[in-house]
Amino acid sequence: VIPRHQQIAVSILLFCVLLSGIFIIRLTHKEEAKTLEAARFDPVTPPPTGKTEHIRVLVAYDDDRALRWRETDAFLPTERNLRAKEVLRAALSQYFQVPSPHPLAKGADVKDVYLIGTDTVVVDTTAQFADGHPSGILLEEMTLTSLIETLTANVPGIARVKFLVDGKERETLAGHVDLMSFYSTAAIHDLAKEFE
Amino acid sequence: VRLLREGDVTIGLDRRAEITNEQRAAVYIALHATSGEGVRVYTSMVEPPSTAAVKLTPWENAQTGFLASSQLLATAVVAELKKKKVEATRIAAPLRPLNNVAATAIAVEVSLGPKDTRRLPEGLQENVVSAVTATITQAKTKIGSQL
Numbered sequence: 001v002i003p004r005h006q007q008i009a010v011s012i013l014l015f016c017v018l019l020s021g022i023f024i025i026r027l028t029h030k031e032e033a034k035t036l037e038a039a040r041f042d043p044v045t046p047p048p049t050g051k052t053e054h055i056r057v058l059v060a061y062d063d064d065r066a067l068r069w070r071e072t073d074a075f076l077p078t079e080r081n082l083r084a085k086e087v088l089r090a091a092l093s094q095y096f097q098v099p100s101p102h103p104l105a106k107g108a109d110v111k112d113v114y115l116i117g118t119d120t121v122v123v124d125t126t127a128q129f130a131d132g133h134p135s136g137i138l139l140e141e142m143t144l145t146s147l148i149e150t151l152t153a154n155v156p157g158i159a160r161v162k163f164l165v166d167g168k169e170r171e172t173l174a175g176h177v178d179l180m181s182f183y184s185t186a187a188i189h190d191l192a193k194e195f196e
Numbered sequence: 197v198r199l200l201r202e203g204d205v206t207i208g209l210d211r212r213a214e215i216t217n218e219q220r221a222a223v224y225i226a227l228h229a230t231s232g233e234g235v236r237v238y239t240s241m242v243e244p245p246s247t248a249a250v251k252l253t254p255w256e257n258a259q260t261g262f263l264a265s266s267q268l269l270a271t272a273v274v275a276e277l278k279k280k281k282v283e284a285t286r287i288a289a290p291l292r293p294l295n296n297v298a299a300t301a302i303a304v305e306v307s308l309g310p311k312d313t314r315r316l317p318e319g320l321q322e323n324v325v326s327a328v329t330a331t332i333t334q335a336k337t338k339i340g341s342q343l
Binding site: 139187191194 | 241290
């Protein structure tokens with residue numbers, strides 16, 4: 001026979017377990033409701049509008065010390081700065097193919113593109129783009145020429161381009177070619193002809 | 197002849213141009229070695245200052261007044277290298293600190309060959325040095341009295 005005081009103690013314990021279970025379930029529901037409520041007021045960015053286009057990219061070939069046009073498909077948003085970013089990324093993607101015609105460091109990418117007025121573009125690249133870039137006047141010059149020419153071929157009206165590395169100015173790409181100046185796209189167009 | 201660096205020390209790009217301009221050098225020659233093949237002789241891609249009425253030369257455009265003589269020298273060095281059967285080309289480049297040098301200025305990039313052995317191919321160093329020095333001597337009259 002179970003003594004009476006033990007029966008009372010077990011009953012109280014079971015009641016406490018039941019009570020805390022109900023409390024936990026209510027607390028969980030309350031938190032879920034709060035999260036849903038907060039999510040309803042989060043600003044939602046609409047997906048960029050645009051379409052897949054057939055574009056031309058100027059690709060550097062180290063072995064031939066030449067730049068040649070290639071054709072590729074890329075999804076290009078209608079917003080001009082996003083379009084510029086995707087065009088540059090399409091050019092960079094050529095260098096991650098195997099075998100690469102002009103190897104770049106893993107993680108070399110375009111973070112953002114800013115438009116100043118209608119004709120000036122500032123390109124912010126990842127740190128790896130510059131930190132891991134092979135050093136050499138020709139190699140550095142071919143990279144910048146490839147990117148600027150691809151940009152102007154697919155985003156009309158750009159007259160000047162400047163590069164940043166991880167949001168900051170840097171003296172050179174990999175020890176030689178200038179990153180402080182704004183590049184004239186007309187001058188780069190003339191330079192590109194020398195490599196064709 | 198003054199060497200900007202006589203050892204493995206780092207001198208900032210602006211400082212290299214400052215030293216050259218302070219010395220009132222006649223010719224600035226930057227020598228580079230890299231992988232690949234051949235020799236490339238570079239001149240600045242400097243653009244003229246945006247305002248025509250600038251009385252002081254802007255630092256970024258210091259090379260503007262010397263660009264013609266730099267191009268002449270580069271062309272002559274390439275021709276001299278070709279005489280020595282060295283594959284050479286002349287290209288413009290947005291290369292620092294050429295834009296900031298107030299003197300005839302070129303950069304010579306010598307390739308170490310397809311397999312980067314960290315040593316110049318035999319005879320190339322002598323050919324490059326003799327081509328550059330011979331050209332400076334010969335071009336003196338063509339480029340002007342400053343040489």
